[in-house]
Amino acid sequence: MRSFACLVITISILSITSCQPKATATTPLKTETEEDESATLVPPRLFDIAWDDRSPFSPGLIDSEQGALNQLAGASIYHIDLQIADDLIHLNGQEEVRYTNQETEPLEEVYFRLFPNLFNGAMVIQSVEVNHQDVNPSYELFRSAMRVPLSPALQPGENVVISIAFSARVPMEGGGGYGIFIFDDDILTLAHFYPMIAVYDDEGWNLEIPPDFGDVTYVDSSFYIIQITAPSAVTIIASGIESDRQMIDNQQQITYAGGPMRDFYLAASSRYAVVSEKIGETTVNSYAPAEFSEGAETVLGYAVDALQIYSDRFGVYPFTEFDVVSTPTQALGIEYPGIVVIALIMYDLENCIYPPSYLESTVAHEVGHQWFYSVIGNDQLDEPWLDEAVVQYATLLYWQDLYGSSGAASFRQSLEDRWARVDKADIPIGMPVRSYSGVEYGAIVYGRGPLFVEALENTMGQETFNNFLHDYYETYKWGIATTDSFKQLAESECQCDLTELFSEWVYEK
Ligand SMILES: [Zn+2]
Structure with a gap:
């Protein structure tokens, strides 16, 4: 037991509530068939890795959870190339996702959520292809939902590859009800920054505008390979594990692999310093601006304790990495897969307007979401x-x-x-x-x-x-x-x- 010091009675948690892939293949592949002697040009794939190759995700899972790689055969696989401009405000992305119809009926469309369009951030779709054929999407719910038509309809068990070119501008104020998609205080936080496939359930495609309070997503477990190109001065913290890093023209290019996960979150700032501790096979990292090193150490201790307690209580935490990162969010804390954010304001231990127990309860709460939300999913809008x-x-x-x-x-x-x-x-x-x-x-x-x-x-x-x-x-x-x-x-x-x-x-x- 840790000594018990200063718990106050009123604790308020406004939580709303996150192989080595090679660089982009640039040489078009040619295929020849007996029926067609003329060479057919096949567009290049975003990453030179087979869709069914799950080996990139193996290092992200502890030994006892490796079996997850042989499950979820129809899970969506996202390959995303994200460019973050020097101003940390302009984003450009290429996304390829293989989507499998896991329902019992044919699907005439796939819906993507474009959440930045609800967060004061302009997200623009430049092109959409289905199996390398251009299609015309349509938009709903204030352009936060994009309908991608499938013709012919996708039969149960079949899959398609959907390619999307997108750009987005990150706002410097607003950024969603809790400031989750924003560049503020020299910290970039990118929640739900890419076109995300919605859930198809007993309601059909489950789409709605989230209320101003509460969580915004409802997502199936998926696999992510994400290559981020960003200014070299910033530290990037992201869901999943880093699988490759190189410098290209004074830019850093980092590749992450994560899955199974329901989302991919990232934050970036030149202000971050990190303290770490290992618990079992999991490395726990606590990131905060360097001047709040004491707060980062304190948060690290809470996170390690919570991971241990919940692993003992509910079943083991499945990933080899867990990150806690301080951001200027207006929530006290927010959960993402493999990563949680805690409000920066609470890291100033001496001048914090909240009592210390707020910070501890907030960390314990957000860590708990790794079990309930991240691993066990639920409709966070309908059954919070x-x-x-x-x-x-x-x-x-x-x-x-x-x-x-x-x-x-x-x-x-x-x-x-x-x-x-x-x-x-x-x-x-x-x-x-x-x-x-x-x-x-x-x-x-x-x-x-x-x-x-x-x-x-x-x-x-x-x-x-x-x-x-x-x-x-x-x-x-x-x-x-x-x-x-x-x-x-x-x-x-x-x-x-x-x-x-x-x-x-x-x-x-
Ligand atoms: Zn919560």
Whole structure:
């Protein structure tokens, strides 16, 4: 246990909530067929690597998780070449993604999300090709969704390669509700910067404009090879692991490989310094501007403790790298695959307007999202309790395991206090983000929600509940859980009917 010093009762977490590929092939390949003696020109591929070669992702997974490379046969594979201009504001990108129809019906289109167009950043699509044939996309939802037509329709099990040339301008203010796509304070943060394939589920293509608060994405597990060319003076922090680095014309060119992951996040700044620690097979890196080295060390300690506690509690963290990076976000913290961001304002330990426990709880909360959001996916807009409420409960376990019952009691009181912001109204925790007011969302999903998980633990019994969390992690690893699947697995674990409990806490009335 670490000595328990200065936990305050009111803890507020406004979390909204991230082979060696060679350089771009430049020589067009020629193929000849017996039917056609004239040579057919095949456009160059973005990277000289076979779509089904999963070896680049192997170093990013710990030994026991290598099996993931043989699963997810139909997962999307993104190859992206991103150029970051000297001003750190102008982006140019080439994206090739192989998309497989994993549904049971033919698809006449694929939808991509263009989130920068919701974040004050202008994203422009220069061209779209399907299997190297030009197509005309159409745009919806304030150009944040792009429909790419498929003709003929893509049959179940078939795949296509979609190539997109895009550019974007990064705003210097705004940048989404929490400043997640922005160049501010000499720090570039690029959340959801590339055309991202939407999820096709029981609603069809699942598309909506995210509310001003809460998370914005809902994404399937995918694989990413991303080559970034950027000014040499900046340190780049990204999802996945670095697999290649070279200098070209005074620019750095770094290639990252990551997967399975639901997104690819990156931040860049000339201000960053790093401190690191290894835990098991995972290297944990904590990045902050050099003047906040004490804050970076403190955050590193919290992150290592949280990774250990959750690995013991739920199942092991699957990646060989985990990054925590300070950014000027207006949220206290935000989660991405393999990486979380923590608000820069909290790294100034002596002058911080927040008490130290805020920083610790925020780090513990965001680390918890690696299990609930990143590995186990969910519709963060329609069923936010599945990650946020469960992660708040995980944070309670962090305090319990590290500081004992007094630490847990103080954090638990903070949950009660949150719920009290709406006079402990019995508003269901299982509603979509858009169905809550801003105050209700924080009070219910982050306050009442974890108290439901605690009630579930009490109903199931501690040992059964612990087994359930382990099984839940293994069952939905890299997949997507729903409220129904969560309940069904819990019921099969406890051999009991939890309908009444879910009606009291979760379901919309
Ligand atoms: Zn969260």
